[in-house]
Each structure stands twice: as structure tokens, then as C-alpha cells.
Amino acid sequence: MSAQPDRRLPVLSGGVVTGSAWWQRATIYQVYPRSFQDSDGDGVGDLEGIRRRLAYLAWLGVDAIWLSPFYRSPMADFGYDVADFCDVDPQFGTLEDWDRLVAEARRLGIKLILDYVPNHTSIEHPWFSASRDGTRRDWYLWHDGSPEQAPNNWVSVFGGSAWSWDERARAWYYHAYLPEQPDLNWRNAGVRAAMRDVMEFWCHRGADGFRIDALRQTIKDRLWRDNLPNPDWWEGEDPYDALIPVFTTDRPEVQDVARWLRATVDSAAQKDGRERVLIGELHLPIERLMAYYDSGVHLPANFHLLKTPWEPAAVAALVESYEAALPTNAWPNWVLGNHDRSRLATRLGQRHVRTAAMLLLTLRGTPTLYYGDEIGMQDVEIGAELVQDPWERRVPGKGLGRDPVRTPMQWDETPHGGFCVAQAQPWLPLARDADSVNVASQRVDSSSLLTLYRRLLALRRSEPALSIGGYRTVAATDDLFVYERAAGSVRILVALNLGSHGEETEFDAGGGTVVLQTHPERAAPRRAGAIRLAAGEGVIVRSQAPG
Ligand code: GLC
Ligand code: MG
Numbered sequence: 150m151s152a153q154p155d156r157r158l159p160v161l162s163g164g165v166v167t168g169s170a171w172w173q174r175a176t177i178y179q180v181y182p183r184s185f186q187d188s189d190g191d192g193v194g195d196l197e198g199i200r201r202r203l204a205y206l207a208w209l210g211v212d213a214i215w216l217s218p219f220y221r222s223p224m225a226d227f228g229y230d231v232a233d234f235c236d237v238d239p240q241f242g243t244l245e246d247w248d249r250l251v252a253e254a255r256r257l258g259i260k261l262i263l264d265y266v267p268n269h270t271s272i273e274h275p276w277f278s279a280s281r282d283g284t285r286r287d288w289y290l291w292h293d294g295s296p297e298q299a300p301n302n303w304v305s306v307f308g309g310s311a312w313s314w315d316e317r318a319r320a321w322y323y324h325a326y327l328p329e330q331p332d333l334n335w336r337n338a339g340v341r342a343a344m345r346d347v348m349e350f351w352c353h354r355g356a357d358g359f360r361i362d363a364l365r366q367t368i369k370d371r372l373w374r375d376n377l378p379n380p381d382w383w384e385g386e387d388p389y390d391a392l393i394p395v396f397t398t399d400r401p402e403v404q405d406v407a408r409w410l411r412a413t414v415d416s417a418a419q420k421d422g423r424e425r426v427l428i429g430e431l432h433l434p435i436e437r438l439m440a441y442y443d444s445g446v447h448l449p450a451n452f453h454l455l456k457t458p459w460e461p462a463a464v465a466a467l468v469e470s471y472e473a474a475l476p477t478n479a480w481p482n483w484v485l486g487n488h489d490r491s492r493l494a495t496r497l498g499q500r501h502v503r504t505a506a507m508l509l510l511t512l513r514g515t516p517t518l519y520y521g522d523e524i525g526m527q528d529v530e531i532g533a534e535l536v537q538d539p540w541e542r543r544v545p546g547k548g549l550g551r552d553p554v555r556t557p558m559q560w561d562e563t564p565h566g567g568f569c570v571a572q573a574q575p576w577l578p579l580a581r582d583a584d585s586v587n588v589a590s591q592r593v594d595s596s597s598l599l600t601l602y603r604r605l606l607a608l609r610r611s612e613p614a615l616s617i618g619g620y621r622t623v624a625a626t627d628d629l630f631v632y633e634r635a636a637g638s639v640r641i642l643v644a645l646n647l648g649s650h651g652e653e654t655e656f657d658a659g660g661g662t663v664v665l666q667t668h669p670e671r672a673a674p675r676r677a678g679a680i681r682l683a684a685g686e687g688v689i690v691r692s693q694a695p696g
Contacts (some may be wrong), residue, residue: 161619161620161621161633161635162472162473162475162513162619162620162621163472163481163513163618163619163620164619165613165617165618165619165635165636165637166480166617169616169617170424170426170447171212171213171260171424171426172213172260172358172424172426172447172448172480172515173480173515173616173617174212174610174616174617175211175212175213175260175515176210176211176212176213176510176515176516176517176518176606176609177211177212177213177214177215177262177428177515177516177517177518178206178209178211178213178214178215178517178518178520179214179215179216179217179487179488179517179518179519179520180199180214180215180216180217180520181194181217181488181520181555182194182195182196182199182216182217182218182219182228182241183217183227183228183240183555183576184520184555184556184557184558184568184576184577185198185199185202185520185557185558185568186198186199186201186202186558186560186568187557187568187569187570187573187575188201190569190570190572190573191240191569191573192569192573192574192575192576193240193241193576194241194557194558194568195240195241195242195246196219196237196241196242196246196247196249196250197242197246197249197250199214199216199250200246200249200250200253202560203250203253203254203257203259204257205588206257206259207257207258207259208603209523209599209602209603209606210603210606210607210610211259211518211606212258212259212260213259213260213261213262213357213358213426214254214259214260214261214262215262215263215264215360215428215517216261216262216263216264217229217264217488218231218264218266218362219237219238219241219242219247220232220233220234220235220236220237220238220266221233221236221237221238221239222238222271223271223272223273223329224238224240225271225272225327225329225330225539226326226327226329226330226539227537227538229264229266229326229330229362230269230270230271230272230273230327230329230330231266231270231271231274232270232271232273232274233274234266234270234344234347234350235347235350235351244354247354247355248354248355251354251355254355255355260357260358261355261356261357262356262357262358262359262360262426262428263351263356263358263359263360264359264360264362265347265348265351265359265360265361265362265410266362266363267333267335267344267361267362267363267364267367267406267410268325268332268333268362268363268364268366268367269324269325269326269330269331269332269333269363270330270331270333271329271330272328272329272330272331273329276288276289276333276343277289277331280318280331281315281317281318282317282318283318285339286318287334287337287339288333288334288337288339288340289322289323289331289332289333289334290322290323290331290332290333290334290369291318291320291321291322292312292320292321292322292323292373293319293320293321294320294321296314299312299321300312300321300373301373301374301375301376302375302376302392303323303369303373303375303376303392303394303396303397304376304388304389304391304392305324305325305326305327305328305389306325306326306389306540307326307327307389307539307540307543307544308388308389308540308543308544309543311323311324311325311397312324313328323369325363325366325397326363327539327543332366332369333367335367335368335402335406336368336371336402341409345409345413348410348413348414348417349413349417352414352417352421352423352425353417356425357423357425357426358414358425358426358427358428358447359410359414359425359426359427359428360428360429360430360450361407361410361427361428361429361430361446362430363430364403364406364407364429364430364431364441364446365398365399365403365430365431365432365433366397366398367403367406368400368402368403368405368406369396369397369400370396370397370400373396374396375396376392376393376394376395376396376397377392377393377395378391378392378393379391379392379393385547386547387544387547387549388544399431399433399437404440404441404443404444405444407427407429407441407444407445407446408444408445410427410445410446411427411444411445411446412445414427426447426448427445427446427447427448428446428447428448428449428450428482429441429446429448429449429450430450431446431449431450432452433449435451435453435470435471435474436474438451438474439474439475439476439479442475442476442479443476447480448480448482448515449482450482450484450517451471451481451482451483451484451514452484452490453467453471454467454483454484454485454508454509455484455485455486455490455496459497459501459647460647460648461625461626461627461628461629461630461645461647461648462625464508464625464630464647465622465625465630465632466625468512468620468622468632469622472513472620480514480515481512481513481514481515482514482515482516482517483509483512483514483515483516483517484516484517485505485508485509485516485518485519485522486518486519486522486554487517487519488519488551488554488555489551489554490554491528491548491553491554492519492521492522492526492527492528492553492554493505493519493522494522494525494526494527495527495528495553499525500649500684500685501647501685502522502525502598503598503601503667503668503685503686503687504645504646504647504667504685504686504687506522506523506598506601506602506605506667507601507605507643507645507665507667507687507689508630508643508645508687510602510605510606510609510615511605511609511615511634511641511643511689512620513618513619513620513634518602519554520558521558521559523598523599523602524559524586524587524588524591524597524598524599525586525598526556526558526559526580526586527580527582528553528554529552529553529556529577529578529579529580529581530553531550531552531553531577531578535552535577535578536550536552537552537576537577538550538551538552538555552577555577556577556578556579556580557569557575557576557577557579558588559579559580559582559583559586559587559588560587560588560589561587561588561589561590562583562584562585562587562589562590565579565583566579566580566583566584566587567587567589595669596668596669596670601667601669604665605665608664608665608689612636612639612641612691613636613637613639614634614635614636614637614639614640614641615634615641617636618634618635618636618639618641619634619635619636620632620633620634621633621635623642624656626654626656627648627654628646628647628648628650628654628682628684629644629645629646629647629648629654629656629682630644630645630647631643631644631645631656638693638694639691639692639693640661640691640692640693640694641664641689641690641691642658642659642661642677642689642690642691642692643687643688643689643690644656644658644680644682644687644688644690645682645686645687646682646683646684646685646686646687647684648684649684650684651683651684652683653681653682653683654681654682654683655679655680655681655682656679656680656682657678657679657680658677658678658679658680658688658690659677659678659692660677660678660692661677661690661691661692662677662690662691662692663677663680663688663689663690664689664690664691665688665689666686666687666688666689667685667686667687667688668686671686677690
């Protein structure tokens with residue numbers, strides 16, 4: 150609770166969380182395993198590579214890693230098409246490599262969050278073969294009919310009809326994504342039990358939580374009703390958006406799936422005392438996101454910052470409406486980048502990477518960082534002949550492909566940025582600036598972006614006001630977004646200039662000590678009174694009420 154209610158300001162939202170869970174205090178770092186570190190010279194990142202880089206993540210100061218899928222997969226969607234949920238793909242290593250990763254992570258105090266893919270399997274999963282030949286028919290979504298006419302108008306996220314005809318089964322099967330990713334039928338008790346076993350397998354083998362892939366899509370309308378045309382869509386946009394997916398996403402029964410998953414991790418926790426977090430991938434408007442808290446998802450992923458204009462009024466309005474919509478005791482979370490969206494340095498521009506870091510790591514709620522954003526990696530243009538992502542292949546030229554944001558991590562100035570040995574061919578090309586934009590050079594530079602991230606993470610860990618304190622907006626002017634985090638007698642003021650014109654803007658911080666600046670070379674008074682911030686600059690000011 151705020152020690153000194155200030156009548157000029159709106160009430161703190163949240164207050165201080167007592168008895169907070171590890172995932173509320175944590176910062177999560179997303180690793181895309183193909184692209185983090187190759188250890189065996191095949192140009193594809195692997196689990197052993199990640200293990201070798203854990204010391205870096207511990208040094209950086211993150212608390213948990215979320216790993217995109219590394220299960221056995223024919224890689225039609227680079228691991229999001231799973232052929233065996235309980236094994237490691239040979240490209241990524243072995244189950245023993247996983248065990249070694251767990252041991253090292255535990256030693257360093259880093260939690261491991263797995264990507265759990267309940268909505269679909271690979272077409273090569275044995276369950277799908279059994280479904281095609283009729284022994285487990287009801288495990289997937291089949292529709293009889295003639296091969297000429299798809300059952301309804303549902304479309305795939307990755308382009309084209311969401312139905313494919315299967316000659317062996319003489320029926321259509323539904324796939325929200327690729328034809329190589331048939332959707333499971335979550336109304337089937339056998340599917341639910343088998344997928345619970347998968348979760349239990351990984352809980353037992355060291356998982357500290359799960360990011361639930363494509364959760365909103367797990368249940369489809371029983372009556373196969375057509376989706377409705379979207380009046381706001383026009384030719385040339387993402388074809389998936391031509392229809393409003395009311396009958397294929399966020400159906401009320403998805404909440405039952407969420408409850409089932411939560412019960413599964415809770416019962417695992419009862420056995421071994423390790424609390425596990427569930428993060429839901431849910432591209433939904435704020436109001437609809439909130440229902441998932443009630444059904445037990447700890448962190449329904451909040452992607453709204455990815456789409457909000459980088460302007461104080463817009464960002465402040467988002468934070469406030471999100472805070473206001475949160476159910477009691479629901480814990481917020483924020484995302485500024487992932488393996489599906491343009492990188493923040495490219496999206497917002499180089500000028501704003503530092504205020505973006507400061508915002509993400511000082512808002513109330515669990516932040517997720519995307520690998521490489523801490524050094525300012527940019528989207529890398531991929532020549533047509535090098536395209537890997539099936540989305541780009543199926544819907545080319547619309548900027549939907551995700552290869553540009555999945556290029557190898559830039560570690561140092563050696564060949565291939567230290568991602569793989571010189572003789573190897575990385576699966577995606579490195580950024581051309583990897584020689585200069587990399588971990589090694591930024592680690593030793595006290596004014597680098599990486600150093601800023603590290604300082605922010607350290608400050609967040611040492612200041613309860615930042616990790617678990619309340620939030621309130623102080624001001625949103627043309628250029629400045631100013632807010633306060635508070636716990637006990639400590640008040641942390643964060644001021645960010647999100648504007649883009651050259652002039653400095655001044656504001657009165659009302660005293661306190663400047664504890665962090667986005668641009669340390671800028672002379673700011675140690676005691677904060679009037680502070681001047683140019684576009685892209687931010688400061689954090691700490692004050693403590695006497696007594
Ligand atoms: C999620 C993942 C994306 C993947 C898709 C299908 O949206 O984030 O990368 O392609 O699900 O599994
Ligand atoms: Mg490898």
C-alpha cells in the first residue's frame with residue numbers, strides 16, 4: 150500500500166502483493182532454441198548450446214527461460230508440429246541433454262518454462278495415423294463429405310482453407326495452422342488424458358511451467374458454423390483477417406481446457422511442492438483475456454503493447470485500461486517481442502529501444518524479454534531463396550513471415566557471430582551488423598543497451614516497489630509518460646520521453662535520487678528536481694518517505 154496517499158494522483162492499482170509467487174517477481178526470457186547457440190556444428194541451435202549460455206542469462210539477471218518447442222518434429226512449423234511430445238528432436242539433442250540443462254539451470258537458480266502445444270500435433274504423430282485408420286478416429290476433427298467441397302469457410306492462420314482432404318480416411322480434417330498440423334479434438338477424453346500425461350511427464354522431468362501455445366483455438370464450434378465476414382478487412386491484408394473467427398477461437402469451452410491444464414500443474418505441485426506457472430498464448434482483446442485468469446491461467450499473455458502506438462497518451466491509456474480490467478488478485482504481464490512479431494528495435498526504431506527496455510522492466514507485472522532484444526537486434530531481411538517460414542511461403546510478400554525475427558543470436562565478432570563454428574552454415578543468415586552489435590562488445594561497454602538491461606533487471610530485483618509494488622500514472626503529456634511504483638515508504642518514479650522530436654522536455658520529479666538513466670553519459674543531477682529528457686530518454690527516480 151502507498152504510505153502517503155497523494156490527492157493529486159489516481160489511486161495505486163494493485164498495491165503491494167504479499168506472499169508473491171516466484172513467477173510474479175520473475176522476468177522471463179524467451180529462447181528460440183534453433184537460434185540461440187549451436188553446439189554440434191549443424192548450424193541449428195540445440196539444448197547443449199543453451200546450457201552453455203545459461204551463465205550469460207544468469208549474469209544478465211533473468212529468472213526464468215521460456216523455450217520454444219524442441220520436441221521430436223518434422224519441422225514443418227519448426228517444432229510447433231510435434232510428432233512426439235515426450236522426446237527431444239535429434240536436431241536439438243536428447244532427453245539427457247534436457248536433464249543436463251535442468252541441472253545447470255537449477256544450479257544457477259533459473260526456472261525453465263516449456264512450450265506446450267495442445268491444439269495440434271504433427272501429421273506424423275502416431276495419434277494421427279491411428280485417427281486416419283479409424284482406431285482413434287475421434288482424436289482429431291474429421292468431417293465426411295465430398296472431396297470437392299470443404300465443410301465450411303474456416304481458414305487457416307497460415308493461409309488457405311483450414312480443411313484438408315485425406316484420401317486414406319476419405320474425409321476432411323481441420324487444421325488451424327498448416328495441413329501438417331492437424332487439430333486435436335479436446336472434447337475427447339482420451340486426448341485430454343494423453344495431453345495431461347505429457348504435462349506430467351515434463352513436470353516430473355524438471356519443468357517449472359508451461360507457455361500454452363494457441364490456447365484460444367483449442368475448441369471449435371460443434372455445429373461447424375461458418376465464420377462471419379469482417380467488414381473492416383480489405384483486399385491485400387492478411388487473408389486470415391477476412392473472417393471474424395468467432396466459431397474457431399475463444400469458444401466458451403476453452404475455459405474448460407484451461408481449467409484442466411491448471412488442475413494438472415496444481416496436482417504436480419502437490420506432489421513435489423514446486424509451484425508451476427501457466428502462461429496462455431491468447432491474442433484477444435483485453436476484456437476477453439481476463440476470463441482466462443478465472444479459469445486458472447496465471448498469466449494470460451498480454452500482447453497489447455505490441456500494437457499500441459508509441460505515444461504517451463496511448464501507452465498510458467493501455468496500461469490504465471488493462472490495470473482496471475484485471476480481476477482482483479490477477480497478476481499483470483507485458484510483452485514487447487516474441488518469435489512471431491517484428492523485433493522491437495525495428496518496429497519502434499533504434500531511438501526508442503532504451504525507453505522500451507525501461508518501460509517493460511518497470512511496469513507492474515511479469516515481463517517477457519525476447520532473446521536478442523537486450524542487444525538491440527533488428528529484423529533481418531531474408532532473401533527469397535533463403536525463406537524458411539511456411540507462413541511466408543504460403544502467403545508471400547505481406548510481411549507475415551517470421552524468419553526476420555528468428556535469426557541467430559549475436560554473441561561476438563567471430564564468424565557467424567559465435568552462434569556456430571565457422572565451417573557450419575547457420576539455418577538463417579546472421580544480421581550484417583553482428584560484428585558490432587553483439588553480447589561481447591556490449592558486455593564491456595558501460596553505456597551499452599545490454600548494460601542498461603542488466604541494470605534494470607538488477608534494480609527490479611532489489612526494489613520491491615518495482616517487482617511487486619503498486620502502479621499509478623502520474624502524467625501523460627505530448628512527449629512524456631510518467632508513472633509511479635510504490636511499496637511501503639519507497640516511491641519509484643519512472644519518466645520516459647516517448648516522443649520523436651528533437652527538443653528536450655522538462656518535468657519536475659519533486660526530489661529523490663536518480664537511480665537509473667537510459668543514457669548514463671547524460672549529466673543528470675543526482676538529486677532530482679527539474680529533469681530534462683530528450684526523445685528516447687528515460688530516468689528512474691527513487692524517494693523514500695522519512696520515518
Ligand atoms: C503459435 C506460435 C507460432 C506457431 C503457431 C502454431 O502462434 O507462437 O509460432 O506457428 O502457434 O503452433
Ligand atoms: Mg546444433
